Every structure is written in structure tokens, then in C-alpha cells.
Amino acid sequence: MSRKRLTRRQFVAATAMSSAALITAPYVRGAHAAGKLAIGFWDHWVPGANKTSTELVNEWAAKEKVEISIDYISSQGNGIQLKIAAEGQAKSGHDILAMPTWWPHAQSDLLEPMNDVMEPLIKQNGEVNGTVQYLGKSGDKWLGVPATIGSQIKGPCSRIDLLKKHAGIDVQEMYPAGSPPKADNWTTDTFLKAAEACKKGGNPFGIGLGETTDSVDTAGAFFQAFGGQLVDGKGNITVKSDGVRQALEFYKKLIPFLPAGVASWDDSHNNKALVSGEASLIMNPPSAWAVAKRDAPQVAEQCWTHGFPVGPKGRFAPFLPYFWSVWNFSKNKPAAKSLLVYLSQPAAVERLVAASGGYDLPAFEKLTTLKTWAEEGPPKGTLFHYPNPFKHQTLSIAASPAPPKVAQQIYTQAILTKMCLRFHQGEAMEKTLAWAEGECEGYMRS
Structure with missing residues (x-):
């Protein structure tokens, strides 16, 4: 496990930022718009991809006055699965933790419901595919937010x-x-x-x-x-x-x-x-x-x-999705939810997809036609059908x-x-x- 904090680059995305501010408002504005937040992301194999996710988190944190720490956890040797199991047993660890495929269900009793995040995101970004629903919900409870990073x-x-x-x-x-x-x-x-x-x-x-x-x-x-x-x-x-x-x-x-x-x-x-x-x-x-x-x-x-x-x-x-889940023992659930909404905005998703060279896939139907997949090459267009744009x-x-x-x-x-x-x-x-x-x-x- 490594801990990385990288310098932010400046991006121009005024329209998308306005949308993000509107949707995040219910979760962070107020007395809880500070404090600390610990995040455990999957350690991406694509060079530069971790840097982009760190930049996005830092941008959000600077705006919301939240002190953050980010750990990038390798999936090699089942590292991220071991981390999930250890934190679940100890009931202590990160506020937000990346969980692959089956793991939200495996830890469902210890996860914060995410319905208040997912319902507005689905209205904004479109429905998620059936596999995300199958893996990400237990009954009516959303167990996590489908992560762009790592989903494939x-x-x-x-x-x-x-x-x-x-x-x-x-x-x-x-x-x-x-x-x-x-x-x-x-x-x-x-x-x-x-x-x-x-x-x-x-x-x-x-x-x-x-x-x-x-x-x-x-x-x-x-x-x-x-x-x-x-x-x-x-x-x-x-x-x-x-x-x-x-x-x-x-x-x-x-x-x-x-x-x-x-x-x-x-x-x-x-x-x-x-x-x-x-x-x-x-x-x-x-x-x-x-x-x-x-x-x-x-x-x-x-x-x-x-x-x-x-x-x-x-x-x-x-389709193998990753999820960003919040432990029910997290000490800063409102800030955690606000960050996940921010990372699920179209402008943020587009940056994450571009940073991964088109590897990462958002689950929301309105976000399957980004320019990265049309433009990547050689040969140009080689990834156009990768995100299943025509269902x-x-x-x-x-x-x-x-x-x-x-x-x-x-x-x-x-x-x-x-x-x-x-x-x-x-x-x-x-x-x-x-x-x-x-x-x-x-x-x-x-």
C-alpha cells in the first residue's frame, strides 16, 4: 500500500463544475464541510491515472475545506480484497474504499446505504447496466457508487x-x-x-x-x-x-x-x-x-x-465493475458522499477515462460515448465499440x-x-x- 499526494493541474470545466456544485450541495454545505476524509482507491496500472484521480479529489477538498488522505491499494496478490476484509473485521480504516465486483455484497451489513447518492446520479447520468444493479444493490439498498476507475x-x-x-x-x-x-x-x-x-x-x-x-x-x-x-x-x-x-x-x-x-x-x-x-x-x-x-x-x-x-x-x-463504498462506521459520511457525487460528474468521468487511455468504463448509459474511445489509436477508432455504445x-x-x-x-x-x-x-x-x-x-x- 502506498500513499501519494500529487500537485493539482488546472482544468477549465466551468459548466460541469456548476452542475457538480448543485448536486453536491445537500451533502457537504454546512457544519460538516470540513474535517478529515480517508480514501482507498485501486492502484491503477496506467501511468498517470492515479495522478488524475488525486487531482480531482484535491480540487474537491480545496473547495470543501476537507483534509484528505489517499491510499492507492494494489490488486496484485489480492491486496485490495485483503484490505477490505481487514477493515471490515476491525471496523476501522478508510471512509471510502474501492471494492471490486462481489465485495459490496460480501460486506453489505457494514456499508452505508448510498440511495441518496445514486438516485440523483441516475437521473442525471442515465441508468446503470444490469450487472451494476446485480452487484451493487441488496434489495432496495445501494451498497456503493459504481466507480469509473477500474471498471472494464x-x-x-x-x-x-x-x-x-x-x-x-x-x-x-x-x-x-x-x-x-x-x-x-x-x-x-x-x-x-x-x-x-x-x-x-x-x-x-x-x-x-x-x-x-x-x-x-x-x-x-x-x-x-x-x-x-x-x-x-x-x-x-x-x-x-x-x-x-x-x-x-x-x-x-x-x-x-x-x-x-x-x-x-x-x-x-x-x-x-x-x-x-x-x-x-x-x-x-x-x-x-x-x-x-x-x-x-x-x-x-x-x-x-x-x-x-x-x-x-x-x-x-x-463486465467487471468497481464500486466506491462507504463504511457505516465512517466518521465523515456526508463528505464521503459529496466526494463520490463529484467524481461521478460527467466532467470528472471524462478526465478519468482520458487518463486511463479508455480502459476505465463508467456504468451510466449517458457516459458511454466519450471522445476518448472514438479518438484513441492506433488504429483510430480501435476502442470505439469497447464501451458498448449501441447496447x-x-x-x-x-x-x-x-x-x-x-x-x-x-x-x-x-x-x-x-x-x-x-x-x-x-x-x-x-x-x-x-x-x-x-x-x-x-x-x-x-
């Missing part, structure tokens, strides 16, 4: 040249910059044919089947494309369904077209496969492309980020719609990828399903 879609990042050469697919024509997708023929069947062609051409799809999030997230989107749910939203175990069987059959066909050793891949392997020039497609946010810009520009200029293939039950893409695909998370505390266990234990590997390695379908059913029964009891 893990969609296909394809090599323009290699897909065209090996599979005859023009991804720029299918997902044109500045225009709606023309991807009706981008189906799970087309995906399998392309994977086979690229493997034969020497540039296989870089899709893992390990136990870390990139592998699990990809499997989750494909399972949902076939309607495959292990547990439904009411908590019923639905492993032995046609959708799950179809998803397993799909993976059994796909795995022979993937690189050797994908069963042991972690989240770095697909990035390396793209940057090295080996892979013709990976499933990832723009981090691998950003590294390629620095280390392999000839690869980066051939990358195009776009949507998932559509299956029998629809087109799904993994072309349903943003989801693996193991949903199971009750979140059950889904978290399915997700962290990588049950989906383990099922795929067991079936691929020759285990009978019914035995694989029975194993997964037993695992889910255990999670339901715990």
Missing part, C-alpha cells in the same frame, strides 16, 4: 490482419468506428470456424481455461449465450439444463483450437499471446493493446476491440443470476472452466454435471 469490459480484441488472412473476417467492417455493429453473422458457430482457421494458420485464439478471472469471465459469457446457468436468480440449482449442456459441447469443440497449456493460464498469458504476435484474438480490456502500443507497435496498429459472438440466447460480454450486447458477469453470495463462490472456485476441462478430457457429460451440482449444493448450504 472483457471483450474480444482481434488482430485485423490475422482474422482477415486466416478466417476471411473483416472486424472493422463488422464493427465500424463511429457506426452501429453489422455483426449478425458473428455467431458462436462463426467463432468456432474462425478459431479453427486461425489455429491452422498458426495464430490461435488466446483464450484461457485457468482459474483466474480472464478465463472465468470468458466462460461465463459463453455459458450465458447458450442460456447455461448453474443456479438461477431464486437460488434453484439448474446445472442439468440444456443450456449448460450446449455450453459444454461448445467448449469441447473450441478447446482443440486453442494453444497448448490453456488449462493453466493465468491473466497474463492472453496479454502475452497478443503482444508477442502469436494470438489472433484474445478476450481482454484494452490493457494488452496498451502494452502493445509501447512494446510492439506493429501489433497494436492491427488490433480492434469489438463485441462477443451471439449465441442461441443472446450476445453477452463480461449491442448484454453486460454480464459469470455465475449470475445466482444470488451474489452463492455466485461469488461459483466464480472464485472457477466451476465453469473446471467443468469445461473435465468434459473435454473425456469425463461423461452426466458425471461432469453431477460434480458441478454437488459443488453448488455445498455453496447453497454455506
